[in-house]
Amino acid sequence: MIPAVMPTYARSELMFDRGEGPYLYATNGRRYLDFSSGVAVTSLGHAHPRLVAALTEQAQKLWHCSNLYQIAGQKRLAERLVALSFADTAFFCNSGAEAMEGAIKVARKYHAVAGHEERYRLIACTGSFHGRTLATLAAAGAEKYLKGFGPPAPGFDHVAYGNLNEMRAKVSKETAGIIVEPVQGEGGLAVASIDYLKDLRTLCDEFGLLLIFDEVQTGMGRTGKLFAHEWAGVTPDIMALAKGLGGGFPIGAVLATETAAKGMTAGTHGSTFGGNPLAMAVANEVLTVMTEPGFLPRVERIAHALRSRLEALAKAYPKVFAEVRGKGLLVGFKCVVPNLEVVEKLRGAGLLTVAAGENVVRLLPPLIIDESHVEEAVGMIKAVAGSWS
Numbered sequence: 001m002i003p004a005v006m007p008t009y010a011r012s013e014l015m016f017d018r019g020e021g022p023y024l025y026a027t028n029g030r031r032y033l034d035f036s037s038g039v040a041v042t043s044l045g046h047a048h049p050r051l052v053a054a055l056t057e058q059a060q061k062l063w064h065c066s067n068l069y070q071i072a073g074q075k076r077l078a079e080r081l082v083a084l085s086f087a088d089t090a091f092f093c094n095s096g097a098e099a100m101e102g103a104i105k106v107a108r109k110y111h112a113v114a115g116h117e118e119r120y121r122l123i124a125c126t127g128s129f130h131g132r133t134l135a136t137l138a139a140a141g142a143e144k145y146l147k148g149f150g151p152p153a154p155g156f157d158h159v160a161y162g163n164l165n166e167m168r169a170k171v172s173k174e175t176a177g178i179i180v181e182p183v184q185g186e187g188g189l190a191v192a193s194i195d196y197l198k199d200l201r202t203l204c205d206e207f208g209l210l211l212i213f214d215e216v217q218t219g220m221g222r223t224g225k226l227f228a229h230e231w232a233g234v235t236p237d238i239m240a241l242a243k244g245l246g247g248g249f250p251i252g253a254v255l256a257t258e259t260a261a262k263g264m265t266a267g268t269h270g271s272t273f274g275g276n277p278l279a280m281a282v283a284n285e286v287l288t289v290m291t292e293p294g295f296l297p298r299v300e301r302i303a304h305a306l307r308s309r310l311e312a313l314a315k316a317y318p319k320v321f322a323e324v325r326g327k328g329l330l331v332g333f334k335c336v337v338p339n340l341e342v343v344e345k346l347r348g349a350g351l352l353t354v355a356a357g358e359n360v361v362r363l364l365p366p367l368i369i370d371e372s373h374v375e376e377a378v379g380m381i382k383a384v385a386g387s388w389s
């Protein structure tokens with residue numbers, strides 16, 4: 001009999017009823033160190049007192065009123081994101097896939113209003129992940145996720161991640177833009193080189209293409225900068241955010257330059273729930289915390305500490321771990337042994353991690369961890385790695 005919850009996930013038996021900082025407490029009575037953060041979502045840990053306060057304060061005033069009206073928190077968050085980024089404008093939605101759908105629409109509309117409706121194709125990279133809606137599945141082009149859901153949405157071309165020549169060769173008179181993740185989160189923690197991102201910017205400028213960065217996973221401090229593309233010193237025309245932006249409250253955002261968004265006039269896009277006062281209250285507080293002096297440099301430092309410990313583990317256990325991958329606190333091992341077994345054993349030891357493509361185990365701790373949490377995680381990884389030798 002089919003479970004009441006549609007069985008689209010291979011779920012663990014674990015159930016949590018409470019979280020605090022980087023820890024989750026399960027109904028089995030055990031405490032777990034959460035280095036998954038709900039897949040990069042609970043960026044400030046669980047039950048952060050300031051997020052709880054922001055949410056409960058807003059909950060007593062106004063939950064929802066629709067985008068037919070002015071929403072103060074939305075204006076505030078948009079203005080702040082604009083001030084902190086390349087963007088001139090922001091659209092709010094509820095998830096990463098929705099943000100990517102919005103990004104794709106902005107790019108296509110830009111060319112359409114310029115009189116070039118034929119320029120609707122987006123070039124994306126193999127190994128990427130952009131969400132589970134029909135367009136974002138087609139954008140990523142992963143056969144295993146598309147299979148059985150009818151013809152993929154048209155308008156997407158694919159090239160190897162990191163290969164500029166392939167990208168350049170794929171550009172046609174129908175190309176609207178390029179979609180790239182600065183670090184491939186789900187795909188297996190491949191990191192785009194700074195040169196690659198710079199060259200993509202140059203390529204887009206040369207051909208009049210819009211550069212779209214999917215920072216749904218890499219954004220909001222995850223790599224030690226507010227946005228991962230800042231490492232490369234280049235800016236996109238459009239960017240998708242979600243995951244860490246709400247600290248656990250569902251939210252997505254499409255950021256764009258004024259030029260890129262010039263076709264996005266009244267009626268061209270919308271969302272019932274997007275930008276709702278509850279989400280805005282929490283995201284504004286997330287942003288306040290993350291932009292406080294010292295917060296991001298601290299993330300960078302702790303990420304460095306974690307990385308060097310992971311490098312040492314990879315060296316010590318070459319029959320278990322092939323290499324360390326990723327950037328900042330989006331980091332992990334490419335495994336020699338099956339990654340799912342590693343994730344399961346780590347969970348047994350009390351550490352929550354997430355599997356990724358290419359046999360990778362991802363560590364995505366909340367950005368608030370300190371050295372003691374790194375040591376605690378390293379101890380558990382060591383114990384698990386040792387169980388193979």
Ligand SMILES: *Cc1c(COP(=O)(O)O)cnc(C)c1O
Pocket residue numbers: 094095096097098100129130131132181185186214215216217218242243
């Ligand atoms: C998670 C993710 C998405 C999809 O986000 P949802 O909120 O699950 O729709 C899109 N792009 C990237 C890079 C992601 O990591």
